[in-house]
Amino acid sequence: MPTDQGVDVDDVNTAGTAAVPDPAPAIRVFLLDDHEVVRRGLRDLLGGEPGIEVVGEAADGEQALARGPALRPDVAVLDVRLPDGDGITVCRELRSLMPGLACLMLTSFDDEDALLDAIMAGAAGYVLKQIKGSDLVTAVRTVASGQSLLDPATTARLMRSLRADEGEPASGDARLSVLNERERAILALIGEGLTNRQIGGKLYLSEKTVKNHISRMLAKLGVERRVQAAVLAAQVSRAAAEQRGL
Numbered sequence: 317m318p319t320d321q322g323v324d325v326d327d328v329n330t331a332g333t334a335a336v337p338d339p340a341p342a343i344r345v346f347l348l349d350d351h352e353v354v355r356r357g358l359r360d361l362l363g364g365e366p367g368i369e370v371v372g373e374a375a376d377g378e379q380a381l382a383r384g385p386a387l388r389p390d391v392a393v394l395d396v397r398l399p400d401g402d403g404i405t406v407c408r409e410l411r412s413l414m415p416g417l418a419c420l421m422l423t424s425f426d427d428e429d430a431l432l433d434a435i436m437a438g439a440a441g442y443v444l445k446q447i448k449g450s451d452l453v454t455a456v457r458t459v460a461s462g463q464s465l466l467d468p469a470t471t472a473r474l475m476r477s478l479r480a481d482e483g484e485p486a487s488g489d490a491r492l493s494v495l496n497e498r499e500r501a502i503l504a505l506i507g508e509g510l511t512n513r514q515i516g517g518k519l520y521l522s523e524k525t526v527k528n529h530i531s532r533m534l535a536k537l538g539v540e541r542r543v544q545a546a547v548l549a550a551q552v553s554r555a556a557a558e559q560r561g562l
Contacts, residue, residue, distance in 0.1 A: 340367065343460040347373040347382045347387035350399050355447075358393060361449050362456060374558060377401045379407070385413045396423035396430050404430065408437040418459035420451075432517050435547050438540055441465035464541055492537075492549065499533040502526065507546040 328438065345362055347370060349355045355373050363370040372387045374380035377400050384392060392482065394403035394408060398529045407419040418440040423430060426444060433440045440459035498519075505515045512526045519526070530542060539545055 320561045325377075342369040343368050343372045343391060344369055344387070344389045346371060346380070346384050346387055347402060347458060348375075348377070348384075348398070349373075349390065349395040350375050351395075353393070358452075360551060362393075362453065367454050368453070368456065377403070377406045378407050381409055384410050388414070389417065391418045391456050393420045393422055393456065396421050396425070396427070396434070396451070402430075404433045404439070406438050407434065407439050410437050418462070420455055420459050421466070431503065432547060435541070435544055436539075465544065494532060494536045495527050499529055499536070502529050503533060503545055503549050506530070507549055 317410055324449070347355050347362075349358065352375070355375070358375065361369045362368050371389055372383050374383055375531070377398050380392075380394070390405070394407055396403045398406070403421060403423075408419065408438050411417050411419065420441040421430075421434045421436070422440045422443060423444055423554065424445045431442050439511055441464065443455055443465070455465050492500065492503075501519060505518060506534060510518070513523050515521070516523045516526045521529075530545075534540060534542070534545055537545055537548060539548065
């Protein structure tokens with residue numbers, strides 16, 4: 317029934333009880349570490365955060381591969397060193413079953429080889445166990461959102477090491493021969509650590525155009541992340557430099 321102001325009472329009631337949007341679903345996290353005390357600490361830390369739910373855990377790679385897929389986690393926090401293998405292999409195998417899974421590698425060791433392998437296995441992040449609890453929570457939220465998170469100092473050192481003896485990406489390698497000249501130029505600049513905007517400035521391209529080139533380049537190379545493409549190019553160039561030195 318209308319009021320004196322001409323507003324329907326039902327409208328007032330409806331407006332007064334307007335539905336509140338449902339909160340975003342919790343980030344589902346799976347843990348893999350061979351030390352129970354570490355798993356318990358991670359479970360208590362992450363599970364105590366709003367919007368994060370620890371849905372399962374494993375003590376070794378075999379358990380992780382058996383339990384993980386059925387739990388459908390959004391993020392897997394994986395120890396790099398395991399008694400029956402390594403977390404990087406688990407990352408690769410879990411992601412083959414769940415392509416949308418974000419793997420965050422957790423390690424006690426600042427190991428360039430492990431970082432390189434993790435990048436090429438498609439890990440979304442790689443952090444040291446010395447990380448602060450609050451930073452680890454942030455890392456989980458970051459990779460869950462689809463972003464990459466790699467320890468900046470370790471990654472920078474790795475890329476410097478890979479670039480130490482190389483020049484431009486070797487065009488003769490079959491893995492890079494699928495790229496056109498523009499994509500190869502962009503790949504070289506990615507390897508130097510430039511952002512899309514910086515690459516656009518150097519090549520006189522819009523940021524959107526650079527992004528489109530990178531998307532096509534990643535598809536051609538069969539990788540998901542720009543850092544994977546940069547590492548691949550660095551590996552190829554280093555191999556070419558070593559071959560020339562023979």
